[in-house]
Amino acid sequence: MFNIKGVSKFFVLLFIIAFLHLITQQDVNAQVTSTNTKQPELAKDAKSAILIEQRTGAILYDKKAHQVLPPASMTKLMTLLLIMEELDKETITLDENIRVSEHAASMGGSQIFLEAGEEMKVEDLLKGIAIASANDASVALAERIAGTEDAFVKKMNLKARELGLENTNFKNPTGLPAAEHKSTAYDMAIIAKELLNYKEITSYTGKYEDYLRKGQENEFWLVNTNKLVKFYDGVDGLKTGYTNEAKYCLTATANKNNMRTIAVVMGAETSKERNQSVSTLLDFAYQNYEAIKLYEKGDKVTDLKILKAKKNNYDVVLKEDIFLIRKKEEKNNSYETKWELSKNIVPPLQKEEKIGMLGIFQDGKKIGEGELIVEQKIEKANLIQLFRTSMHELMLR
Known part of the structure; x- marks a missing residue:
């Protein structure tokens, strides 16, 4: 035992003070180390930002993503979505010629200089929007689809409600400044996620340059406003998007390492800061996350027994591949699946018709999902077939 006999109280007190100071200093150092491990801000030059994975919608980064701001020409994501829907329904076709109205030709801002009465194919107008952010082309297609620009805007807002976007309101299909024309980084990401379900859209948005009216006197060179497509x-x-009020905005998408990401930044002061913020977000995604395939398209999930059909059993399969998005350092591969079929399924059913959903859960949280479809066409049975099926069932009992 340490003998303090003969040592003055002064030195004992001094020893205690020094010891307490050492402990306190260690605590301070520990706090500094903890602060240094905090995730750095990835979009410091933007008012708001978000980074998501397209298949699952998983949010990888979020900075004030629900802050309501003017979206400028990122508005055209919704315009493009409605155009792609109409092309899919074949109510318009790519080779259809559209006559440009005086109203469409009068649009200012970014444009391809359409003239009233000029005719241009839907595909060329689509290029004008996707590559050059053309306001005149946006209105021309809006009028073709809905009859008037105002009617098209109603469709835009209806679609926003269908997607659950409570903070978005459109006043035009272009993004030109208007009172109460607003959205958020989160809402823009969701619109982009939906748009990217049309795989062919990136064949337009991914082009750095193209031409309209090729070989004509008024030939027009299209150069993509999104320079990241090239760099x-x-x-x-x-x-992209820009107005004096909105500042520089960009919704970008990248597809690498079997993972498609969507990055949105709003309110950057310069185009350089905007592009740098998006690049930083994309770097973060591909450096820190990976996509793990859990199921493949066509994998069987369950059997479907359906009354009044020609056969007793049909395979229920996945419509698309299902992926899990995780941090690269994570080792937790445990997950569970739950599937649910629609109620009152009756024939006839078309091949690949949706009849349910499969959910992927980890620690009670849904981390992915996929549509369930019938692998083949299911026809309604006639009376003779129903009799045979009933007799077969009785024989098996």
């Missing part, structure tokens, strides 16, 4: 590996869209 960032994997970027193939989607839409």
Whole structure:
């Protein structure tokens, strides 16, 4: 035992003070180390930003993503979505000629200088929007689809409600300044996620340059407003934006390492800061996350027994591959699946018709999902077939 006999109280007190100071200093150092491990801000030059994975919608980074701001020409993501829907329904076709109205030709801002009465194919107008952010082309297609620009805007807002976007309101299909024309980084990401379900859209948004009216006197050179298409590996869209109020905005998408990401920044002061913020977000995604395939398209999930059909059993399969998005350092591969079929399924059913959903859960949280479809066409049975099926069932009992 340490003998303090003969040592003055002064030195004992001094020893205690020194010891306490050492402990306190260690605590301070520990706090500094903890602060240094905090994730750095990835979009410091933007008012708001978000980074998501397209298949699952998983949010990888979020900075004030629900802050309501003017979206400028990123508005055209919704315009493009409605155009792609109409092309898919074949209510318009790529080779259809559209006559440009005086109203469409009068649009200012970014444009391809359409003239009233000029005719241009839907595909060329689509290029004008996707590559050059053309306001006149946006209105021309809006009028073709809905009859008037105002009617098209109603469709835009209806679609926003369908997607659950409570903070978005459109006043035009172009993004030109208007009172109460607003959205958020989160909402823009969701619109982009939906748009990218049309795989062919990136064949337009991913082009750096193209031409309209090729070989004519009024030939027009299209140059993509999204420079990352040329300078960032994997970027193939989607839409830039700028107004004095909105500042510089960009919704970008990249497809690398079997993972498609969507990065949105709003309110950057310069185009350089905007592009740098998006690049930093994309770097973060591909450096820190990976996509793990859990199921493949066509994998069987369950059997479907359906009354009044020609056969007793049909295979229920996945419509698309299902992926899990995780941090690269994570080792937790445990997950569970739950599937649910629609109620009252009755024939006839078309081949690949949706009849349910499969959910992927980890620690009670849904981390992915996929549509369930019937692998083949299911026809309604006639009376003779129903009799045979009933007899077969009785024989098996």
